Amino acid sequence: AQRVTQPEKLLSVFKGAPVELKCNYSYSGSPELFWYVQYSRQRLQLLLRHISRESIKGFTADLNKGETSFHLKKPFAQEEDSAMYYCALRAGGYNKLIFGAGTRLAVHP
Amino acid sequence: GAGVSQSPSNKVTEKGKDVELRCDPISGHTALYWYRQSLGQGLEFLIYFQGNSAPDKSGLPSDRFSAERTGGSVSTLTIQRTQQEDSAVYLCASSLAGGEKLFFGSGTQLSVL
Numbered sequence: 001a002q003r004v005t006q007p008e009k010l011l012s013v014f015k016g017a018p019v020e021l022k023c024n025y026s027y028s029g030s031p032e033l034f035w036y037v038q039y040s041r042q043r044l045q046l047l048l049r050h051i052s053r054e055s056i057k058g059f060t061a062d063l064n065k066g067e068t069s070f071h072l073k074k075p076f077a078q079e080e081d082s083a084m085y086y087c088a089l090r091a092g093g094y095n096k097l098i099f100g101a102g103t104r105l106a107v108h109p
Numbered sequence: 110g111a112g113v114s115q116s117p118s119n120k121v122t123e124k125g126k127d128v129e130l131r132c133d134p135i136s137g138h139t140a141l142y143w144y145r146q147s148l149g150q151g152l153e154f155l156i157y158f159q160g161n162s163a164p165d166k167s168g169l170p171s172d173r174f175s176a177e178r179t180g181g182s183v184s185t186l187t188i189q190r191t192q193q194e195d196s197a198v199y200l201c202a203s204s205l206a207g208g209e210k211l212f213f214g215s216g217t218q219l220s221v222l
Contacts, residue, residue, distance in 0.1 A: 006151075032209065034209070036211075043112075043213045043214070043215055044152075044200065044202075044213040045213065046209075046210045046211065049209050049210075051209075086151065086152055090209075096142065096154060096157040096165055096168075097142065097154075097211060098154055099144070099151060099152035099153075099154070100151055100152075101150065101151030101152075102151045102152065
C-alpha cells in the first residue's frame with residue numbers, strides 16, 4: 001500500500017538556519033513525489049516535484065529510492081517560509097495523490 | 110472560473126443531520142479530488158474522480174460518506190447522519206488528466222455540534 005510519512009509535526013528554527021523537512025514513502029514501484037505548501041490563510045499549492053529537479057524559493061528535494069525518502073531542504077530559512085508543508089506520493093499515471101500528515105515549519109526572527 | 114470554488118465556506122450543523130458540500134473545479138480539468146484536513150491527521154484522501162472512469166472511493170471513512178460528479182464537472186460530497194468526528198476542513202482539488210499539479214479550493218470548514 002502507498003504511504004507517506006512525515007515524522008515531524010512541528011519544526012522550529014531561527015532565520016538563517018538550515019532546514020530539512022523529512023518525508024519517507026512506501027511504494028514498491030516508481031513513485032512520483034511532490035511537496036505542497038500552505039501559507040497562512042492561503043490555499044494549498046504545489047511547491048516542487050521531483051521529476052523537475054527544480055529549486056523553488058530556495059527549496060530543493062532529492063528522491064532517494066534506496067532510503068525511500070524525499071526530504072525538503074533549504075540552506076538558509078526565511079521568516080516567510082513559515083507554513084505547513086505536505087509531502088505527496090503518486091503511484092504513477094492517473095492514480096490518486098496521497099499526502100503525508102504535514103509538518104509545520106516555524107521560522108523565528 | 111479563476112480557480113476551484115467550494116461552497117459553503119463554513120457549515121455548522123447538528124449531530125445527526127445530513128450535509129452537502131459543493132465543489133466547482135477549474136474548467137477543463139478532468140480529475141477531481143476530495144480530501145479532509147484535520148489537526149493531527151494531515152490531509153486525508155477521500156475520493157478521486159478521473160474523467161468517465163469509476164471513481165476511486167477507497168478513502169471514504171464510512172458508508173455515511175458519498176460523492177458524485179455530474180457531467181464531469183461539479184461534484185457534491187454528502188455526509189449523512191453527521192458525527193462530531195466529522196468536523197474538519199473538506200478540501201476539493203482538480204487537475205488535468207494525469208496532471209502533476211493539483212489546484213485546491215479554499216475548503217469548507219464543517220463543524221458538527
